[in-house]
Amino acid sequence: MSSRIKADVCVIGAGSGGLSVAAVAAQLGVTTVLIERGEMGGECLNTGCVPSKALIAAANAAASVRSSPRFGVDAGAPSVNFDRVREHVQDVVRAIAPHDSQVRFEELGAEVIRAEARFVGPRELVADDTFIEARRIVVATGSSPAVPPIPGLDGVRFHTNETIFQNTRLPEHLVVIGGGPIGIEMAQAHRRLGSRVTVLEAARPMAKDDRDLADTLLRHLLSEGIDIRPQVEIVSVEADEAGIAVLIREGTRTSRLVASHLLVATGRRPNIDGLDLDAAGIAYGKKGIVVDSRMRTSVRGVYAIGDVAGGPQFTHAAAYQAGIVVRNALFRLPAQVDYRALPWVTYTDPELAQVGLTETQAREVHGDRIVVVRSSFGKNDRARAELQTLGSVKIVARRNGRVLGASILGPHAGELIQVWVLAIAQRLKLKDIAGAVAPYPTLGEASKSAAGEFYRASLFGTWSRRLVRALARLP
Template sequence: MSDKPIDVDICVIGAGSAGLSVAAGASQLGASTVLIERDRMGGDCLNTGCVPSKALLAASKAARRWRKEGAFGVTYAPPGVDVSAVNRHVHDVIGAIAPNDSVERFEGLGVKVIKGTARFIGPREVVVDGTRIRARRIVVATGSRAAAPPIPGLDSVPYLTNETVFENVELPRHLIIIGGGPIGLEMAHAHRGLGSEVTVLEAARILPKDDPEAADLLRQHLAGEGISIREGVRITHIEPEEDGIAAVIETERGKERIVGSHLLVAAGRRPNVAGLDLEQAGIAYGPSGIQVDARLRTTNRHVFAIGDVAGGPQFTHVASYHAGIVIRNALFRLPAKVDYRALPWVTYTEPELAQAGLTEEQARAAHGDDIVVLRWPYHENDRAQAERETQGFVKAVTTKSGRILGATIVGAHAGELIHVWVLAISQGLNIKALANMIAPYPTLGEISKRAAGSFYTPKLFSKRTKRLVRFLSRFG
């Protein structure tokens, strides 16, 4: 071990979305910065998460497009899917983005990048393969990994996770997916579009954190595509099959054996804390991650934890948001705190399902009957009709005074349409602001404006208003 440590202002452990954002921001603001990464720059999002999954979904969308284009008077032959070419497309997309997260770029920003495994040896000191780093502030951004559920026999068969599924160059004949969350459903949708038979096994209900009404519409659409969604099932065990893998499930009707060619496990994630020797720095942690306060400080006030390892919402945009909180706290000594009131998330199936703020169910639990539920369907929108994207709706929840509490969108481009609601909630806007917005015609964005405008419909067309109009008409 080196006798003389490297002294820096900020030491970041983990070069995923959270760590990269802190390192880039800190260095450009003039802080001496060390970034440590034991594996690939870009972390889960670039290499095994958001980027490859959206690239695969794009290929799937291209494959299924021929099925509905007949409605426009345009016909195509059924697609031929070259899985190797699809895989190249996925990795080409990763390669196109990778330079933004590369060692070379960050060294160009003034960051000292060290490849290796870090562990704490004191409250403000870590070591990487014999190199000691002493820092005023340390940021743990080691992310999370796919969790293997305790299912008997799972370890006796080969199975895929988000870390390996994008390396697969064989189109599954029948893909069994354990887990009906966003990852499981996106992969179900992608593989079905490419031609696989797909079965999703879920112990509870799919998308349990989303609005049940929106999840139900998505469930119907996926089932209409031929995806078998089995909810409320218990997997008793997994076992090898002559030409694949068998999952034995228990339902209300008894036991059933489902045979597939491939198995994908998408049943949650676990924080990456092993090997960090957090105890040496006085940092408390548990199964859900490192313990942090609202400022993302650990029990060692000189150390922050951000992103998935901090045990909160596991989204790339949350990781980037955390980075901003840490920069303000660590460099500017501002008491910035996390605020998830306007937190958005999206499931990128077709239709997409997007949420910001509270669902209707959460709003009722928090505010009782002091809420108003607004909605507008896609089929009442002219652009949706023109593009044959009429399945879906916008649902917003406000207080009776019009304060926006949350919004749910299920339908085409829901992930893009949710932005205006995120802004409104985060800035404390009244529903009046969206109702009075001038929306260009014809756009899907009009759906949000119409939903907001429906807040005033009962009063606008009430008997009292009609009496007022008749009274005013007497004066010419």
């Protein structure tokens, strides 16, 4: 028999953003319904952030064994047991899963419905045989891998991020189509675990990051034995006795690659199919549901967050947007998104982190009215001690020292970028970072050193030298 529920808040999708809204709403005591058709925790927990970082950690452990002779420690070549690597990945997912589980959210006070939801009116939904009428609805259905229309691709077995972690055999030769963060991360991880890896990119790999630092990273990946090919056209894909054959064109040259495994990492598409948005009158397009700066859709009382809303496709972006919705929908505060200080990280080794404007973007907006300063990890004592000197901290600022953007290539760049997130969010100047005291020896000193570079010319310039000489003559 069908049932009817009247709720204050109904959330569709139990990924990062949806869970954040549901958790707050339930704990505030409003009637909350959470609908999820798949696994609790969404893409990040099950097929994205968590398993990928666990796999990367295993790969980095193998790389550490190989590089241990640099420190005078002879450990021999690592022996990779891929079954145990997979077990490690799944153990990490299982350890985190209870935090996102149905049981936990029911304990918080939410009613959880495990079914596919669709709109039947502006604020009305149906999930299985349950009819839900809600004062506020939040669509947080995420995204899925975008599979390009490559001839023959539908006739071979290929992986996306949704299936690569279920792979039971270490690839002999992994061909990755797509040179973005997912493709590059998985390329290095599999190479370090022992696979031969080729990356095929139609344009420029890591195109959204600072070009100088991205090029440095790509050269490092080449030195690790990863074959990275930019400006490649995928002509077709077909089955081969040895696995999967990929026919590619590079300029006027056509060649054939044979892979044991194929990973397609060419972007994401919003999960809007099946929602029947037209029945609610919700505007949407190819990039997802159309929202304003308060994450409101075209229908009053309906919000959309995360990948389905067509904005930045990061787990932390979805969580941030969830906070915006909570303030608007529950506290009636006119909060708006501000992506000036939204960071992103590519978890290679070394990591590549970015917040704010890149140098190229800053010059497009501000022309020559910017200053670029940097500090190499080769000059950082902690990085030297740990033999992790590749990369640098690169800061883009206005001529008055106001920080516009930061890019970091180096060890733990994802951690180091956070001070620059704060600097941009709080409109700090380089003097605020340069004047802070950093413990010695730490990697964080690289940020202080980069900020200090902004003042080097004036500090040691002609005027300062004259002033100090004049002061030295005083009794």
